[in-house]
Amino acid sequence: MTTAVSILPEQQLAALNAAYRQAVSRRRLRLLLGAAVFAAALVLAAIGAEVNLHTLFTYFGNFVSYFDRILTLDSGQRVWTDVGEWFWGWRKWLKMLGETLLISYVGTLIGATFAFALNFFAAENTSPAPWLRFVVRRLLEFARTVPGIVFALVFVIAFGLGPMAGVLAIAIHSTGALGKLFSEIVENADMKPVEGIRSTGASWLSCMRFAVVPQVTAGYASYALLRFEINVREASVMGFVGAGGIGQELVVAIRKFYYSDVSAILLTIVVTVFIIDITTGWLRGRLFGEEART
Amino acid sequence: MTRPQQVDIAQIRARYPDVFDRPASARLATPAMIVAALAILAYGLVDLDFSPSRFFAGLSQLGWISLMMIPPDPGSSLPVYLKALGETLSIALLGTTLAAVFALPISLLAARNVVPSNILRFPVRRLLDSIRGIDTLIWALVWINVVGLGPFAGVLAIAVSDFGAFGKLFSEAIEGADQKQVEGIRASGGSALHEIRFGLLPQVLPVIAGQVLYFIESNTRSATIIGIVGAGGIGLQLAEQIRVLEWQKVSFLILMILVAVAAIDFISGKLRFAIIGRRAVA
Numbered sequence: 001m002t003t004a005v006s007i008l009p010e011q012q013l014a015a016l017n018a019a020y021r022q023a024v025s026r027r028r029l030r031l032l033l034g035a036a037v038f039a040a041a042l043v044l045a046a047i048g049a050e051v052n053l054h055t056l057f058t059y060f061g062n063f064v065s066y067f068d069r070i071l072t073l074d075s076g077q078r079v080w081t082d083v084g085e086w087f088w089g090w091r092k093w094l095k096m097l098g099e100t101l102l103i104s105y106v107g108t109l110i111g112a113t114f115a116f117a118l119n120f121f122a123a124e125n126t127s128p129a130p131w132l133r134f135v136v137r138r139l140l141e142f143a144r145t146v147p148g149i150v151f152a153l154v155f156v157i158a159f160g161l162g163p164m165a166g167v168l169a170i171a172i173h174s175t176g177a178l179g180k181l182f183s184e185i186v187e188n189a190d191m192k193p194v195e196g197i198r199s200t201g202a203s204w205l206s207c208m209r210f211a212v213v214p215q216v217t218a219g220y221a222s223y224a225l226l227r228f229e230i231n232v233r234e235a236s237v238m239g240f241v242g243a244g245g246i247g248q249e250l251v252v253a254i255r256k257f258y259y260s261d262v263s264a265i266l267l268t269i270v271v272t273v274f275i276i277d278i279t280t281g282w283l284r285g286r287l288f289g290e291e292a293r294t
Numbered sequence: 295m296t297r298p299q300q301v302d303i304a305q306i307r308a309r310y311p312d313v314f315d316r317p318a319s320a321r322l323a324t325p326a327m328i329v330a331a332l333a334i335l336a337y338g339l340v341d342l343d344f345s346p347s348r349f350f351a352g353l354s355q356l357g358w359i360s361l362m363m364i365p366p367d368p369g370s371s372l373p374v375y376l377k378a379l380g381e382t383l384s385i386a387l388l389g390t391t392l393a394a395v396f397a398l399p400i401s402l403l404a405a406r407n408v409v410p411s412n413i414l415r416f417p418v419r420r421l422l423d424s425i426r427g428i429d430t431l432i433w434a435l436v437w438i439n440v441v442g443l444g445p446f447a448g449v450l451a452i453a454v455s456d457f458g459a460f461g462k463l464f465s466e467a468i469e470g471a472d473q474k475q476v477e478g479i480r481a482s483g484g485s486a487l488h489e490i491r492f493g494l495l496p497q498v499l500p501v502i503a504g505q506v507l508y509f510i511e512s513n514t515r516s517a518t519i520i521g522i523v524g525a526g527g528i529g530l531q532l533a534e535q536i537r538v539l540e541w542q543k544v545s546f547l548i549l550m551i552l553v554a555v556a557a558i559d560f561i562s563g564k565l566r567f568a569i570i571g572r573r574a575v576a
Contacts, residue, residue: 159352
C-alpha cells in the first residue's frame with residue numbers, strides 16, 4: 001500500500017507554520033522570563049549572603065589544604081602511617097560515641113511513646129473530637145518544624161549543660177515527626193474491625209487497643225527505627241550547643257585546630273552512621289519484609 | 295448457650311498444636327525484646343544523668359521561660375531580624391543552586407546507564423556517600439575555618455552537603471530514564487554528548503527541578519540552624535538572643551522562622567505543581 005503524503009496548499013501551510021512558531025516562541029519567552037527571574041533572585045541572594053568570589057578564590061586553596069592538614073599528624077606524617085597516634089583518644093571518643101547512641105536511643109523511645117499516645121487524636125478516622133484533633137495536630141506541627149538544635153539550645157539553659165537537654169530535644173522533635181507519620185498509618189488502617197468492636201459496646205480505648213493497634217504496630221516500629229537512624233546523625237551534632245555526645249569533642253577539635261583529631265572523629269562518626277544505617281535497614285527488612293524498607 | 299466441654303478443648307488442642315503449644319522461643323520473643331529495650335532505656339537514663347529532681351527543676355525553669363516568652367516582641371531590632379531572615383533565604387537559595395550546578399555533571403558519572411564502567415562509578419558513589427554522612431553543621435564549622443565567620447560560610451556548607459545528596463538523587467533519576475530516546479539518537483548518528491543533551495536531559499530535567507525546589511524548601515530550615523555555629527542568617531540572631539536570655543525576642547524569632555518556612559513551603563509547592571504536574575508530586 002502506498003501512502004500519499006498530502007502537501008497542504010501554500011496559505012494553509014503558512015498559517016500552520018505561523019501558529020507553530022508562535023507556540024514555540026511563547027514557550028521560549030516563558031522559559032527566558034523564568035530564567036531571568038531566577039537569575040535576578042540569585043544576584044539578590046548573592047548580595048544578601050555577602051558572597052565574595054574574591055574571598056572564595058583566595059581561600060579555596062585553604063579548603064583543600066585543610067583536608068591535607070587534617071590528614072597529617074603533628075609529626076608531619078600521613079595519619080594512616082601511625083593509626084595508634086591518629087586515634088590516640090579512642091577510649092574517650094568511643095565513650096562519647098556510646099553516649100551519642102544512648103541519647104538517640106532514649107530520645108527516640110521517649111518520642112515514639114509520646115507519638116504513640118498522641119497520634120490517635122491526630123488521625124482523621126479515630127479522633128474523638130474535631131477540636132482535639134486540631135489542637136494535637138498544631139502541637140505536633142510545632143514540635144517538628146522548630147529544629148531540634150533550637151530546642152537543645154533552650155533546654156541547655158533550662159536543664160543545664162549535658163546529655164539530658166539533648167535527649168529531651170531529640171524526644172520532642174521525634175514526637176512531632178513520628179506523630180504525623182503514625183497518624184497517617186492509622187488513617188490508612190481498615191475501619192471494619194473498629195466497627196466490629198464498637199458494635200459490642202466497647203469504649204473508645206478498647207476500640208483503639210483491640211482494633212487499630214494490631215493493624216499498625218509493624219508500621220510504627222518501622223518508622224521508629226528509621227527515626228532512630230536520623231536521630232543518630234542529629235545527636236552527633238547536639239554537642240555543638242553543649243547538649244552532650246561526640247559533637248562536643250568535635251567542636252573543640254575544630255575550634256582549637258587539633259587537625260588530626262578532626263579527621264579521626266569525623267571518620268568515627270561517618271563509620272558509625274554507616275553501620276547504623278545498614279543495621280536498621282537489615283532489621284527492618286528482616287522484621288517487616290522487603291516492602292517496608294523504603 | 296452451652297459451655298464448651300473439656301473434651302472439646304482437648305480435641306482442639308490436638309488439632310491445632312501450633313496455636314496452643316507454640317515453642318518457648320516464639321512465646322518469649324516479644325517479652326524478651328521489650329525487657330531488653332527497657333533495660334537499655336533504664337541504663338541510658340542512669341548513664342545520661344537523668345534524675346527526677348533535675349527533671350522537675352528544669353521543667354519549672356522551662357515553664358518560667360515560656361511565660362517570659364509571652365508576648366513575642368522584637369523590641370527595636372525588627373529591621374535587623376528581617377535582614378537576617380533575608381540572609382537565611384539567600385543562603386538556602388544560593389547553596390542549593392550551587393550544589394545542583396556542580397552535582398549535575400558528577401551525577402552523570404555516577405549513573406549506570408551513562409558510565410557503564412564500575413571503576414569510575416564506584417569511587418564517585420563512595421565520595422558522595424561520605425559527603426552525605428557528614429552533617430551540614432559540621433561542614434559549616436569547616437567552612438568557617440576556611441572563609442571566616444559569616445553567611446558565605448553557610449552558603450558553602452549547604453552547597454557541599456547538598457552536593458552529596460543531589461549527586462545521589464540525580465543519578466537515580468538518570469538511571470530511571472527511558473533508554474529508548476537515547477538509542478534513537480545514537481541510531482541517527484548522534485555523539486555521546488548529543489545523547490545526553492537530547493535523549494536524557496529532557497526526561498530528567500523536570501524531576502531534577504522538582505528535587506531542587508524541594509531542597510530549597512528544606513534548606514530554609516537547615517539555613518536557620520547553621521547560623522547557630524556562626525554561619526550567618528537568622529540562626530545567629532536566635533542563638534545570641536537565647537544566650538543573653540532575651541526570651542521575648544527568642545519567641546518572636548521562632549515565630550518568624552515558622553512563618554517563613556510555611557511561606558516557602560507554599561510557594562515551592564505551587565511551583566513544583568507547575569513544573570512537574572500534580573501527579574508526580576503526590
